[in-house]
Amino acid sequence: MPDIVVCVKQTVDVYQLKPHPETLAPQLSQAQWKNSDFDLNAVEEAVRIKEKSGGKVVVVSVGPEVKQLLVRECLAMGADEAYILSDPSLAQADGAATAKALAAVIKTASPKWDIILCGEASLDQNAYQTGPRLAEIFNVPHVSYVNKLEVGDRVLKAWRAVEDGVEVVSCSLPAVVTVGLEINTPRLPSLLMIRAAQKKPLKELSLNDVGLTKDDLMPRAETLEVKALKTERRRQVFEGKVEELAEKLAERIIAHMGGRR
Amino acid sequence: MEPIRETYILLPPGTDFLMYLVLVPFALVFVFGVVYRLRRLGVRSVGELLNSVFRGVGYMARYGLLQRKVVSEHLAGVMHLLIYTGIIALFIGTTLVFIDHDILRVLGLRLLRGDFYLGFEFVLDVMGVAFLLGLALLIYRRFIRHEPRLRNRLEYSMALAGLLFIGLSGYVLEAIRLTVEPRPWSGYSFVGKAVSTAFFVNLPTEPLTLLYRGIWWSHAIVAFAMVAVLPYSPLGHIFSTLLNIAVNAPRQLPLGKMKTPFRIDELDPSADIKLGFRSLAELGWMEKLGLDACTDCGRCEAACPAHAAGTPLSPRDIMQKLRRQLWRSDGLDEDVFASGLIDEEEVWACTTCSACIEACPVLIRPMDYILEMRRALTLEGKLDKRKTAMLTNLSRYGNPYGFDQSEKQKFFEELAEMGVQTLEEKPDAEYVYWIGCASIYDARGREIAKSVAKILLKAGVSFAVLGVEETCTGDPARRIGEEGRFQELALQNIETLKQKSVKKIIVNCPHCFNTLKKEYRDFGLELEVKHHSQVIGELLRTGRLKLTKPLSEKITLHDSCYIGRINDVFEEPRFIIQSANKDGTYVEMSRSGRKSFCCGAGGSTYWYEVRRTDRESVIRLREAVETGASILAVECPYCMQMFADAARVTGVDQSLKIKDIAEIVAESI
Numbered sequence: 001m002p003d004i005v006v007c008v009k010q011t012v013d014v015y016q017l018k019p020h021p022e023t024l025a026p027q028l029s030q031a032q033w034k035n036s037d038f039d040l041n042a043v044e045e046a047v048r049i050k051e052k053s054g055g056k057v058v059v060v061s062v063g064p065e066v067k068q069l070l071v072r073e074c075l076a077m078g079a080d081e082a083y084i085l086s087d088p089s090l091a092q093a094d095g096a097a098t099a100k101a102l103a104a105v106i107k108t109a110s111p112k113w114d115i116i117l118c119g120e121a122s123l124d125q126n127a128y129q130t131g132p133r134l135a136e137i138f139n140v141p142h143v144s145y146v147n148k149l150e151v152g153d154r155v156l157k158a159w160r161a162v163e164d165g166v167e168v169v170s171c172s173l174p175a176v177v178t179v180g181l182e183i184n185t186p187r188l189p190s191l192l193m194i195r196a197a198q199k200k201p202l203k204e205l206s207l208n209d210v211g212l213t214k215d216d217l218m219p220r221a222e223t224l225e226v227k228a229l230k231t232e233r234r235r236q237v238f239e240g241k242v243e244e245l246a247e248k249l250a251e252r253i254i255a256h257m258g259g260r261r
Numbered sequence: 262m263e264p265i266r267e268t269y270i271l272l273p274p275g276t277d278f279l280m281y282l283v284l285v286p287f288a289l290v291f292v293f294g295v296v297y298r299l300r301r302l303g304v305r306s307v308g309e310l311l312n313s314v315f316r317g318v319g320y321m322a323r324y325g326l327l328q329r330k331v332v333s334e335h336l337a338g339v340m341h342l343l344i345y346t347g348i349i350a351l352f353i354g355t356t357l358v359f360i361d362h363d364i365l366r367v368l369g370l371r372l373l374r375g376d377f378y379l380g381f382e383f384v385l386d387v388m389g390v391a392f393l394l395g396l397a398l399l400i401y402r403r404f405i406r407h408e409p410r411l412r413n414r415l416e417y418s419m420a421l422a423g424l425l426f427i428g429l430s431g432y433v434l435e436a437i438r439l440t441v442e443p444r445p446w447s448g449y450s451f452v453g454k455a456v457s458t459a460f461f462v463n464l465p466t467e468p469l470t471l472l473y474r475g476i477w478w479s480h481a482i483v484a485f486a487m488v489a490v491l492p493y494s495p496l497g498h499i500f501s502t503l504l505n506i507a508v509n510a511p512r513q514l515p516l517g518k519m520k521t522p523f524r525i526d527e528l529d530p531s532a533d534i535k536l537g538f539r540s541l542a543e544l545g546w547m548e549k550l551g552l553d554a555c556t557d558c559g560r561c562e563a564a565c566p567a568h569a570a571g572t573p574l575s576p577r578d579i580m581q582k583l584r585r586q587l588w589r590s591d592g593l594d595e596d597v598f599a600s601g602l603i604d605e606e607e608v609w610a611c612t613t614c615s616a617c618i619e620a621c622p623v624l625i626r627p628m629d630y631i632l633e634m635r636r637a638l639t640l641e642g643k644l645d646k647r648k649t650a651m652l653t654n655l656s657r658y659g660n661p662y663g664f665d666q667s668e669k670q671k672f673f674e675e676l677a678e679m680g681v682q683t684l685e686e687k688p689d690a691e692y693v694y695w696i697g698c699a700s701i702y703d704a705r706g707r708e709i710a711k712s713v714a715k716i717l718l719k720a721g722v723s724f725a726v727l728g729v730e731e732t733c734t735g736d737p738a739r740r741i742g743e744e745g746r747f748q749e750l751a752l753q754n755i756e757t758l759k760q761k762s763v764k765k766i767i768v769n770c771p772h773c774f775n776t777l778k779k780e781y782r783d784f785g786l787e788l789e790v791k792h793h794s795q796v797i798g799e800l801l802r803t804g805r806l807k808l809t810k811p812l813s814e815k816i817t818l819h820d821s822c823y824i825g826r827i828n829d830v831f832e833e834p835r836f837i838i839q840s841a842n843k844d845g846t847y848v849e850m851s852r853s854g855r856k857s858f859c860c861g862a863g864g865s866t867y868w869y870e871v872r873r874t875d876r877e878s879v880i881r882l883r884e885a886v887e888t889g890a891s892i893l894a895v896e897c898p899y900c901m902q903m904f905a906d907a908a909r910v911t912g913v914d915q916s917l918k919i920k921d922i923a924e925i926v927a928e929s930i
Contacts, residue, residue, distance in 0.1 A: 013657070016665045032657055077642070187642040188649040190536075191525065191745025198530045 001054040002114035002151055002173065004046040006079065007102050007134070008039040008061045010070050011124035019228030026226060035070050038119025040077075040186040041179050046117050047078035048184065049151050056080050058110045062101040064091035068202060075197035076189030082202045083109040085210060087217070094219040095129020101217060102130070103137040104210035109203065113174060115156065120145055120178040131178035142176040143169055147183045264446045266373035266381075268362040271441060271473050277362070280481060287485035294492025295500075301587065302553060303546035310508075313547070317507030324510065324624055325503040331622040334560065340398035344424070347392025351431070354385045382449040386435075390452060393428045396421065410559030410577075417557075420496050423487045430480040432456050437473040441466050498556040502623040505554035508547050510624050516615050517775045517827035519632065519739060521783040525748040536744060537636030541586055542593040551625050552587055555580040561617035561627050566859040566881075567866075571874030572610035576617040576627035579607060583630065597634065608634045610871040613740050613864030614822040619855060632742065632864075639742030651868040652743055655750065659732030660698040661868055666729055672701050672710075673728050681714050683728040684761055690725035692791075693763045695777065697770035698733050699898035705905060706898040712927035713769050713793050719930055720806040722796070724767060730757055734776040737865040748784070751776075755786045769793040769923060771823035771897045772863070778828070792824055793923055794896055798833035801840050808929045811843030816925070817850055817890040819881065819904070820857035821897035831855075834896050834922050841929040848888045858884070862899040878907035886913055893919045 012031035020027055035043075046057045059074045059082040066084045075082055085105050090097065106113065116138075118131035128144070135142030147166075148159035157170040161180055189197070207213065238248050269276050304310050314321070323329050328345065332338035361372040373381055399421060402408050435453030440461040447454045461469060491497050514520065522536060538544055541552075555577070562568050562577040582602055586592040597603045608631055617627040638644075644652070654663035673683070684693060694717065700710035717724050735750035766788050768774045778790035800806035816838050824830045831854050839847050852858045861877030882904055885893040895901050901921060908914040 016658075018665075018667065034657070185646050185649065188644055188652055189642045190640045190743055191749060192528075192534050192536065192640060193642060195525075195528065195530050195745070196534050 002049060003056045003058070003110075003112060004049060005058045005060055005106055005110055005113045005116045006039070006042045006046045006074070007116065007118045007130065008043060008059055008071070008074055009036045009098070009119070009122045009124075009130075010034070010061060010063050010066055011036045011122055014123055024227040024230065026228065033067055033070065034123075035073060036119055036123040038121055038123070038179065038181060040074075040119075041181055041183050042117040042119050043074050043077050043079060044184045044186040045149060045179055046115075047187075049115075049149075050078065053151060055114070058083070058113070060102055060105050060109070061085075062087075062090055062098060062105060063093075064088050069194075071202060072194055072197045072200075073189055075200045075202065076193040077187055079200075081200060084202065084204045085207070086204065087207050087214075089207075089214040089217045092219050092223065093217060094125075094221050095127050095133055096220045097217045098130050099133035099137060101210075101212065102134055104212050104216075105205060108210045109205065114154075115151065115173060116176045118176065118178045120180050128178075131176055135176035138174070138176070140174045140176060141171040142178070143171060144178045146177050146179045149177060149179070149183065262445070263375055264378050264444070265371060265375075266358065266361055266378055267442070268358055271438060271470050272477060273474075283482070284485055287489040290489040291491060294489070294497075298492050298497070298501075298553070302549045305546075314504065314507040317509070317511045320510035320624070321503055321507040324622075325506045328622070330624070333622070336398065336402065337558070337560075340395050340402065343391045343395030343398065345395075347388050347395055347428075348424075350385065350388035351392065351427075354381065354388075357381065379446055379449045382446075383451070386450050386452045389428060389431060393425075396425050396428065410563045412557060412559065414495075414557075416495055420487075420494060423483055426483050427480060427487070430476050430483075434473065434476055434480060436461055437469050437476070440464070441469050441473070495556065498554065498623075501550065501554040502556065505550050506624050509551055509626075512547070513624070513626065515779065516618065517823060518779045520629075522636075522744060524784070525745055526752060534640065536640045537633040537638075537742065539596045539598060539634070539637045540594055541583065541597075548630075549587060552580060552584045552630070554623055555584050555625055556623070557581055558622065560620040560622060564616040564620040564856070566614055566616065566861060566877040567610040567612055567871075569858075569875070569880055570861060570877045572606065572871050573604050574607045574610035574631075576611075576631070579603065579631060580625065580627050598638070603634065605638060606871055607631075608638065609869065610866070610873070611635075611864055612822070612859045612861055612866050612877065614859035615827055616822075616856075616859065619826055632740070635742035636744060637742075645869065647869040648741060648865075651737060651865070652741065652746055655733055655735070655738050656746055659750070660702060661733060661737050662698060662702045664702050669701055669729050669731075672707060673726065675707075676710070676714055676726060679711065679714055680718055682725050684725040684763070685728070687723075687725040688761075689723075691723040692725075692765045692767045692796075693758075693761075694724045694726050694767045695773055696726060696731060697768060697773040697898065699770055699902070701731070703898065703902060705901060709769055709898055709901065709921040709923055712921065712923040713767075715927050716793075716797060716800070716806065716923060716930070717767070720800045722800070722805075727757070727761075734773050734780075736772045736776040736780075737868060739776070739780065740863075741865040741868075751781060751784055755781055755784055758786060758788070763788070765789045765791070767791050767793060767796050769896075769898065769921070771821045771828070772899070775823045775828060792828075792830055792833075792896070794824065794830060794833040794837060797837050797923065797926055801837065806926075806930075808841055808843075808926065810929045811845075812841055812925065812929050813844035814842055814892050815846050815848060815888075815890045816842050816892045816894050817848045817885055817888045818853070818894045818896075818922075819850070819860065819885065819900055820853055821895065821900050822857065822859050822863050824896050825857050826855050834894070837922050837926055838894055841926045843929075848890055850884045850888055852884065860897075860900040860903040862903045867899055867903075876907060876910075878903035879911055882907040882911060882913065882917075886917060891916075891918065892925070893917055894922050894925060895919060896922050 010033050012028055013034050017026045017031050050057050057079040059071060059079045061071055062085040066086045071082045071084060083105050085101055090101060116134060121128045131144060132142050143158045143160060145160045146158045147161045150157040154173050155170060156173060156175060158177060160167040160169060238245050328342065331341050357373065365372050403411050403413060432452050435450055436456035439447045439450060439453050440457045541549065557577065559577050562575045565576050567574040586602060598605060611628060611631045613628060615628055651661045654661050658665055684690060696710045700706035732754060733750055734754060735747035738750065739747035766777055768790060774790055774792050777788055781788065818834055818838060820831065858881050859877055860881055893904060895904065901919060904919045908917060908919060
């Protein structure tokens with residue numbers, strides 16, 4: 001019966017993010033917030049493990065302004081309790097700062113755990129940092145890019161999606177696992193379930209509660225500017241018979257790929 | 262000598278007493294069966310049952326006794342009518358004999374005498390022929406024509422054999438009686454007389470009498486046995502369908518309206534959550550009665566578009582599987598999905614077109630059961646990617662496509678250029694034109710909205726649009742079973758509409774039409790909602806809209822489910838087409854009006870895939886092509902998209918144009 005901690009980041013919905021027409025900076029104030037996709041896969045996987053082997057699923061979310069409703073969605077998916085750390089200093093947090101904050105919350109609120117599940121990356125920054133850094137802080141093994149996971153007694157077996165294939169590894173627990181989008185399809189809790197999840201414990205913590213100061217959360221890297229890529233389409237129009245068109249199009253694609261067929 | 266009924270003739274004295282003695286165990290089995298069956302359904306008291314039946318007596322008379330819907334299908338209807346009236350007449354005949362012999366005779370009176378008796382003999386002989394003719398039709402349909410929707414099961418054949426035996430042996434008995442004991446009035450029993458002449462005259466009396474006694478007892482025992490097994494056999498539909506009609510018809514919602522199981526704004530968050538059903542134990546006795554009344558006739562299956570398209574769904578199978586589950590010892594508590602009884606895909610394949618409801622001769626609503634099972638599945642949230650995406654899009658962006666505000670804005674700017682004003686700019690507008698997501702976000706759908714706008718502007722209708730404040734009505738959420746998200750959208754829309762004091766709405770989407778008109782009432786908003794076919798029809802009739810460029814095309818119309826069958830608008834779209842197509846012709850497809858065949862997009866099925874071997878849209882498009890029409894007219898933006906795809910797939914997109922009725926009218930302005 002493994003106890004699982006799932007780290008969930010709330011991000012802006014990047015698919016809906018529109019760059020400012022002149023500055024090209026993303027217009028964050030208009031953007032909608034959501035749970036980062038990969039992290040929902042992590043929650044789903046945790047809940048499936050619980051459904052199969054028992055145990056407890058704890059959701060932890062840190063950020064500048066964590067929204068309770070979104071956390072409740074995770075609870076509605078089947079997690080048992082949630083801890084939130086909201087602090088404005090996390091607005092600039094990078095993977096290092098986030099891992100530090102998450103670790104502090106986990107140590108305070110849920111010190112007994114067997115697995116920490118994270119999304120392999122976040123929807124907004126895509127840095128692939130937080131999970132491995134968390135494992136370093138706790139000094140436990142970590143397995144990343146997992147798209148299939150089996151949890152046994154004090155041991156786990158994971159299928160990692162690596163460049164040219166799948167690597168199957170196993171390690172002892174406790175461990176940190178980061179998962180990709182392919183591992184499952186996260187369930188969509190119905191609105192009734194989300195409402196019912198109000199009964200589940202959700203606790204807000206402060207920096208003080210978890211023994212952190214603002215200085216601890218200084219990012220290692222400094223973001224200078226975020227800008228949208230401006231790409232021009234080539235707008236090439238081919239005309240002629242269908243068979244010839246296909247041929248022309250294929251040629252162009254091959255040329256674009258550097259001539260490799 | 263006065264003609265009189267000679268009951269128990271040719272039988273030894275005391276046979277009447279013996280017969281009643283033999284009847285007792287059969288009667289007990291019958292009564293036990295009825296009580297068991299009602300108990301199993303969960304009927305708590307006779308009072309409750311009678312109360313419910315009483316409320317539906319009118320429906321029972323119309324659809325039960327008069328069989329209004331049974332006869333709507335010709336061959337099957339005639340067959341059933343013959344057997345039905347035959348059995349009833351023979352039953353009344355036997356009852357009269359009982360009254361005559363066992364009540365009146367004891368009191369020294371007789372009923373079956375004189376002219377009345379002669380009439381009695383004649384009528385019963387006629388009805389017996391009707392009965393046998395009906396059975397002959399039954400045999401023809403099942404065993405010669407092999408109608409695909411008729412299923413052969415042992416119990417059905419046994420019921421047929423029993424009925425056939427009773428009918429034939431009755432005539433044989435009559436014939437032997439008339440041979441051994443001829444009477445001057447034998448001619449009134451014309452069938453018996455004929456059989457007698459053909460087979461029995463000149464045969465010795467002694468063995469004939471013995472034969473008579475043997476057949477008489479077998480006739481009686483088979484009849485008793487069939488009565489005894491009524492509650493346990495398919496013939497039990499005699500009672501279960503009548504009961505279903507009486508109990509369920511009065512409480513059925515209008516087509517297109519789903520049950521509102523809770524109000525999300527009034528819901529106690531700590532209350533237990535239950536929605537739909539996953540096991541029969543969760544159904545009330547009235548719903549179970551609906552299952553029990555299914556006779557396996559297969560009309561719903563024959564009408565079901567999802568079935569025709571080779572999806573796993575057959576509404577008849579759903580009903581029959583659940584019905585059998587009712588009678589299995591542990592059937593009530595079993596989870597229908599976990600046990601493998603129902604495949605989730607069966608439930609997802611339903612397009613909510615309501616053809617099964619229209620088809621059912623005994624007013625059962627297979628679709629209601631399907632949608633309630635959907636609700637149970639959706640409640641758990643274990644949906645596939647496409648369903649999840651659609652619902653997420655609804656919650657997040659207020660439309661099922663997942664487009665953000667800027668797309669919507671872009672289109673409303675286009676409309677503004679045409680001269681369409683928003684309600685903000687024109688607060689005193691009489692109508693709000695509610696465009697609907699399919700015509701706001703989809704490129705082809707946008708053309709429909711522009712045509713509608715062009716017509717409304719041209720006719721000088723006082724209207725405005727909501728602009729970016731318009732969001733999805735919630736229809737796809739409700740029909741995929743996500744009641745909570747539906748209500749969230751509905752309540753938000755209702756607040757907007759109330760705030761702006763909107764009273765009258767024009768829509769070009771049948772799904773918006775149905776939701777705004779029928780579903781929002783449960784949440785406190787009564788609107789006058791008009792489909793664009795109704796508005797345009799009115800404009801043409803009153804002369805406010807004049808068409809100057811008559812078309813000369815051959816046009817056929819696809820009735821959309823949610824405007825046609827579900828909301829009874831058939832006349833207006835045809836009138837519009839004919840008004841615009843003055844120099845052309847109008848043709849009907851083989852299935853039209855109330856019997857129209859769904860395009861395959863309804864009930865949110867547009868938003869996900871179900872495993873299948875064919876497509877509803879392609880099947881329907883073939884029907885349109887068969888008419889030889891040059892234009893397939895539609896009245897729904899989803900039908901438009903479905904057929905446009907189907908036309909591309911089947912390669913008829915050059916020869917058959919697909920146009921909304923508004924586009925047809927706009928062209929002839």
